[in-house]
Amino acid sequence: PRAHIGLDRRAVVGPVRRRTFGSFVEHLGRCVYTGLYEPDHPTANEDGFRTDVVELVRELGTTTVRYPGGNFVSGFRWEDSVGPREQRPVRRDLSWHSLESNQVGLDEFAKWLKLTGSELMLAVNVATRGILPALDLLEYANHPSGTALSDLRIANGTPEPHDVRMWCLGNEMDGPWQTGFMTADDYGKIAARTAAAMKAADQDLELVVCGSSGSGMPTFGDWERTVLEHSYDYVDYVSCHAYYQVHDGDLGSFLASSVDMEFFIDTVLATADHVGHKRQSKKRMNISFDEWNVWYLEEHKASDEVNDEWRHAPRQLEDVYTVADAVVVGNLLMTLLKRSDRVTSASLAQLVNVIAPIMTEPGGPAWRQTTFHPFSITSRLASGEVLRPVIDAPTYLTARHGEASLVDAVATVDGDRAAVFLVNRDLTENAQVTIDLHGLAATRITETLTLADADPYAKNTLADPLRVVPTANTGAALADGVLTVELPPVSWTAIALG
Ligand code: AHR
CATH class of the missing domain: 3.20.20.80 (Glycosidases)
Structure with missing residues (x-):
């Protein structure tokens, strides 16, 4: 999506x-x-x-x-x-x-x-x-x-x-x-x-x-x-x-x-x-x-x-x-x-x-x-104030909760620092996301972390405690006040801006 x-x-x-x-x-x-x-x-x-x-x-x-x-x-x-x-x-x-x-x-x-x-x-x-x-x-x-x-x-x-x-x-x-x-x-x-x-x-x-x-x-x-x-x-x-x-x-x-x-x-x-x-x-x-x-x-x-x-x-x-x-x-x-x-x-x-x-x-x-x-x-x-994002994304029909957006997000802003938190609920497809940051003082990405795995049921256990760890989302980019990021299927992402 x-x-x-x-x-x-x-x-x-x-x-x-x-x-x-x-x-x-x-x-x-x-x-x-x-x-x-x-x-x-x-x-x-x-x-x-x-x-x-x-x-x-x-x-x-x-x-x-x-x-x-x-x-x-x-x-x-x-x-x-x-x-x-x-x-x-x-x-x-x-x-x-x-x-x-x-x-x-x-x-x-x-x-x-x-x-x-x-x-x-x-x-x-x-x-x-x-x-x-x-x-x-x-x-x-x-x-x-x-x-x-x-x-x-x-x-x-x-x-x-x-x-x-x-x-x-x-x-x-x-x-x-x-x-x-x-x-x-x-x-x-x-x-x-x-x-x-x-x-x-x-x-x-x-x-x-x-x-x-x-x-x-x-x-x-x-x-x-x-x-x-x-x-x-x-x-x-x-x-x-x-x-x-x-x-x-x-x-x-x-x-x-x-x-x-x-x-x-x-x-x-x-x-x-x-x-x-x-x-x-x-x-x-x-x-x-x-x-x-x-x-x-x-x-x-x-x-x-x-x-x-x-x-x-x-x-x-x-x-x-x-x-x-x-x-x-x-x-x-x-x-x-x-x-x-x-x-x-x-x-x-x-x-x-x-x-x-x-x-x-x-x-x-x-x-x-x-x-x-x-x-x-x-x-x-997350620090400072929470911003209400306007999300324009396709939806899907769920048996338990009705219509749901495939992508969800929230942002926080604290002076010239900001953070955006995102999920992609799509089970198979990457989500291509653009985020319009106009009005925010942030000019560069300071950190990106995505939690995802080819197996959405992967776990950390006593035998393998580091099986799942967040990794940098290296494709994220910020240009002309617009942040672009790709979210893997069934994933959670944080992007810090400064
Ligand atoms: O968190 C486990 C239990 O869940 C708590 O004891 C109870 O308040 C709830 O039902």
């Missing part, structure tokens, strides 16, 4: 939000144990954290990290995970049918995050606990000193408060799989009361109320409306969660997953604005897209190490990602950027081993999955 893209310096969507490049660490499978924490590993530091993983997380460029769940949080007692390690109880985690040793808790995780340069985003258990435990956690985490729980934190070895700004009011409360799931009405009331109490302690907290677990949920839309009717005045974000996968070998639909994400965002914002308008509120609700990724959910049900045994850190949800998966991840991130006016925080779910861009082997190496690359490169190159 041939595509023409017009960029106009004045067509600003909003700022590039650093929180768009957030991620998610759940106590699930080997995300924490033998993922980021493995005291016997040759690269472990004095706190037991794998420094090879820390280096990869830094390279990935994550900003905010959501913790400790996920479904896990709905059975979690935060008190179990602080204080002397030898006194911490082992508990059953019903959501993932495994054992939690509590050897890593809030204080350790916050210490690990400092190594990676990321911000902590905490979830409280509103499903099976209540307002007081949430307030207690807030006091333990954020109060400087001189109260029972802040002094307990200090006695536990963390003198400075964690000063957590973003808090999730539970997780996926609409899902029947959630321990303590609720109706929208019940959850909306509890979320409102919990949020009001937390804001009585600190009115500057940024609180996220649970939206739908996916746009395919039977309650989608009604859930957001009802929950926000109760909680609108007390919360700052409504969450969205979305996972995509290839269904029945239909790669064309899968590559258009962003179309569903756009629909999801638009629908949630329309619903939130409707509620806000009805309430005559001046507040504008933003989205925390705090779980998004490719996840081969159905396949795991058959293959994961989950059985009647209760095991510690079993191998669960260890998806091995393909080139096509990476193209979709890159495209979803482009979509989040395109809506950075209202999607002001997001979390790639998850970070290590569990549906993750980074994999580890116990006692062995850590490596980058295919999906690592578009995330890391976008986090590094």
Whole structure:
């Protein structure tokens, strides 16, 4: 296909939000144990954290990290995970049918995050606990000193408060799989009361109320409306969660997953604005897209190490990602950027081993999955403001998402620097793309990176961790304010300009 893209310096969507490049660490499978924490590993530091993983997380460029769940949080007692390690109880985690040793808790995780340069985003258990435990956690985490729980934190070895700004009011409360799931009405009331109490302690907290677990949920839309009717005045974000996968070998639909994400965002914002308008509120609700990724959910049900045994850190949800998966991840991130006016925080779910861009082997190496690359490169190159491109490209019909453009793009501009991110969804043909840069100060190409492979199902594995890496797009050229580039089939590309 041939595509023409017009960029106009004045067509600003909003700022590039650093929180768009957030991620998610759940106590699930080997995300924490033998993922980021493995005291016997040759690269472990004095706190037991794998420094090879820390280096990869830094390279990935994550900003905010959501913790400790996920479904896990709905059975979690935060008190179990602080204080002397030898006194911490082992508990059953019903959501993932495994054992939690509590050897890593809030204080350790916050210490690990400092190594990676990321911000902590905490979830409280509103499903099976209540307002007081949430307030207690807030006091333990954020109060400087001189109260029972802040002094307990200090006695536990963390003198400075964690000063957590973003808090999730539970997780996926609409899902029947959630321990303590609720109706929208019940959850909306509890979320409102919990949020009001937390804001009585600190009115500057940024609180996220649970939206739908996916746009395919039977309650989608009604859930957001009802929950926000109760909680609108007390919360700052409504969450969205979305996972995509290839269904029945239909790669064309899968590559258009962003179309569903756009629909999801638009629908949630329309619903939130409707509620806000009805309430005559001046507040504008933003989205925390705090779980998004490719996840081969159905396949795991058959293959994961989950059985009647209760095991510690079993191998669960260890998806091995393909080139096509990476193209979709890159495209979803482009979509989040395109809506950075209202999607002001997001979390790639998850970070290590569990549906993750980074994999580890116990006692062995850590490596980058295919999906690592578009995330890391976008986090590094996107800065300043997001521009809304005008895309003139042929479309194709997908079974799951209707009409989709064969080429998608977004751009960012920061003074005389700019970056353009592109995907070619065509399964067999190169895309010839011209990009009109008039109005942008950039005069030369400073970097080009394309992720593609003759085999769209190529993967990085323990045996072959560098099978898929991005390479320079040597054909890209800039002349008279027009950038020309050829995009291979099923590919993701970044072009930096200066
Ligand atoms: O990220 C994996 C799981 O997906 C999370 O625990 C849950 O919130 C979602 O269903």
